[in-house]
Amino acid sequence: MSPIRTALTSALTSEVTGGIGTSPRRPDGNLKVRGEFAYASDLWHEDMVWGATLRSPHPHARIVSVDLTEAIRVPGVRAVLTHEDVPGLNRYGLERKDQPVLAEGVVRYQGEPVALVAADHPETARRAMRRVKVAYEVLEPVVDVETAAGAAPLHPGGNLLRHVPVRRGDQAATAAVVVTGRYEVGMQDQAFLGPESGLAVPAEDGGVDLYVATQWLHVDREQVARALGMPEDKVRLTLSGVGGAFGGREDLSMQVHACLLALRTGRPVKMVYNREESFYGHVHRHPAVLHYEHGADRTGKLSYVKAKIYLDGGAYASSTGAVVANAATLGIGPYEVDNVTVDAWGLYTNNPPCGAMRGFGAVQAAFAYESQMDRLAAELGLHPVELRLRNAMAEGSVMPTGQLVDSAAPVARLLELVRDKPLPPPSGALDLRDMPGGVANTTHGEGVVRGVGYAVGIKNICFSEGYDDYSTARVRLQVVNGEPVAQAHTAACEVGQGLVTVVQQIVRTELGVRRVAILPMDTTIGDGGSTSASRQTYVTGGAVKAACAAVRAELAAMAGTEDLSEVDLAELLGDRVVDRTAEYRHRRTEPIAPVTGQGNAHVQYGFAAHRAVVDVDTELGLVKVVRLDCAQDVGRALNPQAVVGQIQGGSAQGLGLAVMEEIRTSGGRVRNPSFTDYLIPTTLDMPPMGVDVLELADPNAPYGVRGVGEPPTISSTPAIVAAIRAATGLALTRVPVRPEHITGT
Amino acid sequence: MRVDVTVNGEARRADDVWEGESLLFLLRERLGLPGAKNACEQGECGSCTVYLDDVPVCACLVAAGQAHGREVRTVEGLAVGDELDPVQEAFVEAGAVQCGFCTPGLVVAAHDLLNRVAAPSDPEIREALAGNLCRCTGYEKILDAVRLAARRR
Structure with missing residues (x-):
């Protein structure tokens, strides 16, 4: 070897x-x-040792003392480290340097790294880790996002991470028809299959070579070098095989830890998280609470939209600021509305840290605004697609931020494409695998009702707000x-x-x-x-x-x-x-004006629409998505097979958020950190998908391309929930929809 | 303890194996065969699927000692030299591989399915692969790959 x-x-x-x-x-x-x-977890070096991470069992606690004596005595242990062994800055973060490499005096979320062990065998490292004695004084956790701003501050400067207001038109606009709603989005996990892993190799020049699965080598290097107190040229990163990412590898996980252990032991150090640790080892999609009010005239033309969006950033900032900006600037969806009042807030709590996940702020907003559009359509007696067509933005439309949409925005056409696809035949109960509950044999068709739902979404492509991208x-x-x-x-x-x-x-x-x-x-x-x-x-x-x-x-x-x-x-x-x-x-963007939210903040917009067909067992609350079709404009498909693969995969993640995926927390503690209890779609959950790809070139982009990866994740979720509502007549204001939401038990 | 096991037709030996180690750890860390993957290590994801005496198992759920004296066939043992197994070839061609972390397990599971059922229906494919999680593809192209491989075998 x-x-x-x-x-x-x-x-x-x-x-x-x-x-x-x-x-x-x-x-x-x-x-x-x-x-x-x-892959990163396959890396091997002949004289390597294994690293392990001791994590806080508490969402919020003061560290009274740490005693390493017993851990160091375990035969085969090479090093045991705490924050005192971090030679450089014990802080990192994508937007704010607010997250310790190893906890110092306080822990702010369950799973926060406190100490590191290196040993000859991974089991030896795990056993030694359990002999590290940490005395905690447990503190009351802040867990409610809507009241977090007024709670005891978790960081200097308080718990408000960012507020983005967007103001356009008449702030006192009224309308003949008004619908309001409060919506919730649960905490979704990226659930990439390749766990966080890497190998740090100490180098002869005193530096370190790190082989790692990540999304951004240079920003990893910058953060690692600062924590190690080294010039960047002493820290060299090489990408190893990455087993999926979806946003969850944008922040550091084991990067600094492995380097610290390698430099201390003088040996190559391999770190591989197991699945439970992976749930603690990366940021998640922000859970959100969203309050919306839509006003329209009797033809369905939107007069105004008002929204208040609360995004739970958890214990550390990660990329919360940019997520808040997306939720705010994309907060009314791909619609033309003259009068807009949106406020989005990102807050610190003692819940798990949240940051980037495919769809990045646009997912949460879309569930709310598309739910509102369905509610308004019902109020007006309009077909949900018809209401959307009457308000659809197009090239030449102006965003609530004042930004001109200056390339293709085929919102109406995407909706028409999914609307006009042939519907699947009615459920025949011929094969249990096609029924809600599947081979659990919970129904042969009795109590099963079908519904069809639609949604469309908008996403900014590339980095925004003036970033030199x-x-x-x-x-x-x-x-x-x-x-x-x-x-x-x-x-x-x-x-x-x-x-x-x-x-x-x-x-x-x-x-x-x-x-x-x-x-x-x-x-x-x-x-x-x-x-x-x-x-x-x-x-x-x-x-x-x-x-x-x-x-x-x-x-x-x-x-x-x-x-x-x-x-x-x-x-x-x-x-x-x-x-x-x-x-x-790419062409330059501008910052968002702090009071009005105005500015040409985004580079490009991407759009996708979905139609979902579901069968719901109303007695047991089980949902079978029968069909999920998508239409998306990709500007130009450089690789059509890969484009369709992105659309299908992104849609599957949206299906997961609609009906199964949530990291459930209680008092800041994660209750389901495993693939036994955090479910992602399987072959039996994903239905056949029809995909229509439009290629309307963006003249500003190389070859006319338009970003593909995220838009399909955005509209998939609200389309599926709309279909469940159509089947059941229930309001369903929270995702994921759980059986008890349908049965009311 | 010592474990003697035939892997991909070759007699292999590992010494000083800790009793708590899984077959997955033995393959990956002691025998230099990292093809079987470690996505969950609790039997939920199927990424570590290998044949144990011709029966597909999650290698993470089998103790290394249980494989003593038995035959294991991993994803590394499916191709013949440079020639891919038809299932492997179909996965690449159909676009069923994105990050690929689920791929070794899915390839073994699909290989096993086609050994049992020459021309599986879509529901049969879905059920046979329901124990293998994929996070990238939404499974459509994986189904395409299995259909393609079935046609060619």
């Missing part, structure tokens, strides 16, 4: 053809189906064995979505070469930005395209002609190497 296994220590080379607009094989596909792709790519071209071969190098994290395939496709299209190698993603090149906000194909795709253009320019100079179509690249290059690096920035 090689001394170190990593996913990409050798380049992924693909010989298949296929430029943009086609669906070539993933370059890592064969490795993955053979079980040979090295860029990516870097290096493309190198040379002749190998008589054939031109390109290498592409970025720090943009492949987390499963297929960025490596798209990068190869872009290089093939731009340079006309067949063989493209993807180099390991690491920090030896400039920042690739985060794999989040549906942004990598747009931004890193743009950087790769730009680097290819620079390579082409060099080739053109060598050839003495701009037209390279007739040029034999191998002959032209000979022994020469063309090597170009480029950065790509």
